[in-house]
Amino acid sequence: MARPVWAGVLSFGLVTFPVGMYTATDSHTLHFHQLQRGTSDRVRNKRVNERTGKEVDLGDIVKGFDTGDEYVLVEPKELEDIAPGRSKALEITGFVDLDEVDPIFFDKTYYLGPKGKEYAKVYTLLEKALAQTNRAGVATFVMRGREYLVALKSEEGILTLHTLHWADEIRDPHEEVPDLPAKAETRTSPKEMRMAEQLIGSMSIGWDPEAFHDTFQEKVSGPNRRQAGR
Template structure:
């Protein structure tokens, strides 16, 4: 088992839970050493005085803040330690926000949060389940390794996860860094926009991270293996040319038809969501054709709808998402938990 990189307590109102943080991700990047060409000699980085050219030991190096060209204020390591955030061991949840309100650009690193002891599992699971059902994230600050972080605590099906967030002044204004941003929004009734939306709908899939992997890493390893055997290395194809604005509508329409054709070759031309939508459509059509004498009373329908809504309210958001996917609920990925319940209950009614 991995050891926690930080231990402390998580406070939730008057509830205090001892927890530990565990790194949630790992780096699989292929790493290379630097060598002098024609040899197997490693190239090492050294700290060198740029004026004398001599190497300087770490114990003789201090930090300097440049206030003018060539003019520095020297700061000793001990002085930085004295003013660094205290060794706080508390994650104090200051409040809760809807997850959809936190833009992805603010997320930095992710950690798993685990209980420190079996005696705290019940409290831990209670907090996880409550966050999951509320579909909210707890906002708190955390001091770790001499640095203060803004964090968001949220629930996954089995574990609490904590994301470190960028501070607001660390996130750039896109207009200040991205040239040629559009000055106006696309008209909502434009034919191109409607066709683009059709393409998105046709290409909508279920999120399964196991289906994706780092193909560049694989190509690097193949390159190394080929060079080791003295084999020829074949490069990748050039990227396609940019779409001309004049040909945009044609490209969108052909893309929609192409995606639908691929679906038909793979089966009936519809994914799970498409099948669910087709099934729902058939059910509604059959209901319209059903003789009046065989229709259920409005009272029984209302009671069934309320019962369905109550059953849905007991499910977690992950379970609701699965049902919404099977039922073909449009826009389900952006819905809150309550919106999912209403959408599914409406279909059941």
């Protein structure tokens, strides 16, 4: 059994019960190390002052936040003091209609489970109520030194927790993407629409995620790749 990445209390209204949060997905992201050719020796990077070219001791390094015009310097101790503490409770602020939440806001998915069989009934009641009302509980909480906006949903008989992007993290497509067509500039005829719909219909398939594979990951980590001993 997996260990929860976070454990605490789920609270909404007068209802409270303990829960655990579990990672729902894995990533195929490949992490490479630098090795000297012909050996299994790791190549390490040094902390170097980009102006002087000299190596800098770890104790002489501070963090700086780039505001565009200058850096705001933050000492390691200051960062510890201002970092948010870990949340012990997931307090639902309210319930929103899922149809009102644009999919672009959704980020990472976690499974949420009750911490104890005695909480199965209240867990199931909440899960079924969310499913029937098509609503999600919205909350903010802190995990691993970072504050998150999250949505609590019902999905196929279990509760899932989705981290959401903050509103100011969503970029305006009209500012980011050049040459986007304006509605007034691109009129389509009924005939053209029928042709486009027929083409889409002719290429319709059933959704089967198992039919798709990360070929890059398979080729890089496949059995025929050269290996270097440790």
